[in-house]
Structure formats: C-alpha cells, structure tokens
Amino acid sequence: CTTVFCGVLDDETGNLTYSSAGHPPGVLAHPDGTTVLLEGGRSVPLAVAPGKDRPTGTCTVPARATLLLYTDGLVERRRVPLGHGIAEAGRALRDGRDTALDVLAGDLMARLAPADGYDDDVALLLYRLPAPLDVTFPAESGQLATVRRALRSWLGRCDLPPRTVQNALVAAGEACANAIEHGHRDSPGGAVRLRAEALGGELRLSVRDTGRWKLPDPVSHPHRGRGVTLMRALMQQVTLTPGPAGTTVDMRTRIAP
Incomplete structure (x- = not known):
C-alpha cells in the first residue's frame, strides 16, 4: 500500500x-x-x-x-x-x-x-517555469548577437511587460559588452557567463567574466564608459563585484503586475 x-x-x-x-x-x-x-x-x-x-x-x-x-x-x-x-x-x-x-x-x-x-x-x-537561463560564451564581440537572441527567447517565456523585457535586454547587453571589452581586454576568448532568473515578482540577471577589469580611458575614448550608468538607469539594483578571478555584475528589477 x-x-x-x-x-x-x-x-x-x-x-x-x-x-x-x-x-x-x-x-x-x-x-x-x-x-x-x-x-x-x-x-x-x-x-x-x-x-x-x-x-x-x-x-x-x-x-x-x-x-x-x-x-x-x-x-x-x-x-x-x-x-x-x-x-x-x-x-x-x-x-x-x-x-x-x-x-x-x-x-x-x-x-x-x-x-x-x-x-x-x-x-x-x-x-x-521557466527554468533559469544559464549561458557561457567566449569573450568575443561576435557572440553578443547569439546571446541576445537566447535571452530574448527566454524572456518571452516569462510573461513580462514589454518595457521590462527591453530594459533587461539592453542592460544585459551592456554588461556582456563590458565583460568582453574591459574584463577580457588582455585575454580575448575567455569565458563569460550570463544567468537570468524570473521569480514571482522580480527579475534577476548576472554577468560574470573571468578576466581582470580595466577602467575605460576617458581621454582616448571620451564617448565611452557609460555602460554602468545605463544599467543603473534601466534596472532597480545593480551591484558590481570585482575580484582577482573576475568581475560579477548582479542586476535586479521588480516585475510590475
């Protein structure tokens, strides 16, 4: 029995x-x-x-x-x-x-x-539903379009407001581009990991690289270096955690009913 x-x-x-x-x-x-x-x-x-x-x-x-x-x-x-x-x-x-x-x-x-x-x-x-998205890709700019498509497809299964989807795509894109350009400037092709998780009322994104973060040079690139500012404008909470093994960018935003 x-x-x-x-x-x-x-x-x-x-x-x-x-x-x-x-x-x-x-x-x-x-x-x-x-x-x-x-x-x-x-x-x-x-x-x-x-x-x-x-x-x-x-x-x-x-x-x-x-x-x-x-x-x-x-x-x-x-x-x-x-x-x-x-x-x-x-x-x-x-x-x-x-x-x-x-x-x-x-x-x-x-x-x-x-x-x-x-x-x-x-x-x-x-x-x-859906299970978290977890993508690891080489730090190459040619990978960004593929990663964006994967994230867009996953976000489409989360029943999110269109503005939340667009903000997440842009913020994640900036974080991934920064990981490639700054984190892996001296070690192209290293691993970058994007993880996304949709909870009941909150969307969480994280981008982790395995390189060494370098600040952009405002003299030689006066129109660059606004990625983090853009992320903070689009997501409600952004935390950068640099370290000897890489940098992690954690982003969170509430999901409107």
Whole structure:
C-alpha cells in the first residue's frame, strides 16, 4: 500500500497532467500570491484496488508560478487536522515566490518543522517555469548577437511587460559588452557567463567574466564608459563585484503586475 503523485509536465506550455493515489494535493502559487491546490485526479493508494483505472487531473503552471509537491511528512501532525498543515505550506510557498528554489526548499523545511522536529520522512519537489537561463560564451564581440537572441527567447517565456523585457535586454547587453571589452581586454576568448532568473515578482540577471577589469580611458575614448550608468538607469539594483578571478555584475528589477 503506497501513496504516489505522478505528473507529466510540458515545460513549453506549462500544461500539467497528473494523478494522485492517496497523496496530499500539490500546491501552486501564482506570481500574484494566490494559491491553488491540485485536487483533481485523486484516488486510493496503490494496491488498495488493483486493476482499477486511475483518474487524472489537469492544470496549467503559468510563467513565474511555483509548484510544490511533497510527502505527508511535511504537513501531517498528531492531533492537528491535515488541512492545517497543507494551508501553512501554501502560505509558505506564497511568501517565498520571490525566493530562489534552492533557498526556498530550506525555508519551507524550517518554517513547517514541528517544535520537536520531524518524526516522519520528508521529500519535496519545487518547480518554477521557466527554468533559469544559464549561458557561457567566449569573450568575443561576435557572440553578443547569439546571446541576445537566447535571452530574448527566454524572456518571452516569462510573461513580462514589454518595457521590462527591453530594459533587461539592453542592460544585459551592456554588461556582456563590458565583460568582453574591459574584463577580457588582455585575454580575448575567455569565458563569460550570463544567468537570468524570473521569480514571482522580480527579475534577476548576472554577468560574470573571468578576466581582470580595466577602467575605460576617458581621454582616448571620451564617448565611452557609460555602460554602468545605463544599467543603473534601466534596472532597480545593480551591484558590481570585482575580484582577482573576475568581475560579477548582479542586476535586479521588480516585475510590475
């Protein structure tokens, strides 16, 4: 006798088809903070009624929503209705919709832990659509168009306002160009990494090079050196972290409803 939740997710459309054999319902937190329980496709645990057809449920996981699947050890407590634990899991998921998934997993475990610790095994799965974009490319100016296309395509899956998309493209383009021109001026072809992540209400971009940053020369290039200023104008938070192993530019902006 075993409980199980089985789902098939199309990561292009967000369509999820699932069936639950005695398992607690999955929780879906939308970017606006509303939560939905996946209560369709429910039936008895495996081996209780062998050979019986299993019902299925369907739903759509929208862009930037967070899906939580879990075992009952996460939410079940002695002398406490099961619905109370499921509701608390939904609130924790809603509150963490702007948290990276690896951090959110730990936050959920800590927030839902009983005072005397878990007395049952706990497994959970978190998913957010689309998955973060992670591109590594050689520090060559000819790569910028390819990287821009990849970022534009990914941003198109995030359900963002057009202005946010355009600002992100320009800011990331400036950061990548700076990494090539300044970070790898003396070591062309070195690795540059672009990472983008869309959370419930925030877009995060980072560009990391492996070279040594050099400030532009205002005398020989009087019309250059405005990239960082442009990034700060387009994104709400920009942090530059130089170091002996390279420079990282982190950029963040809120996503308007």
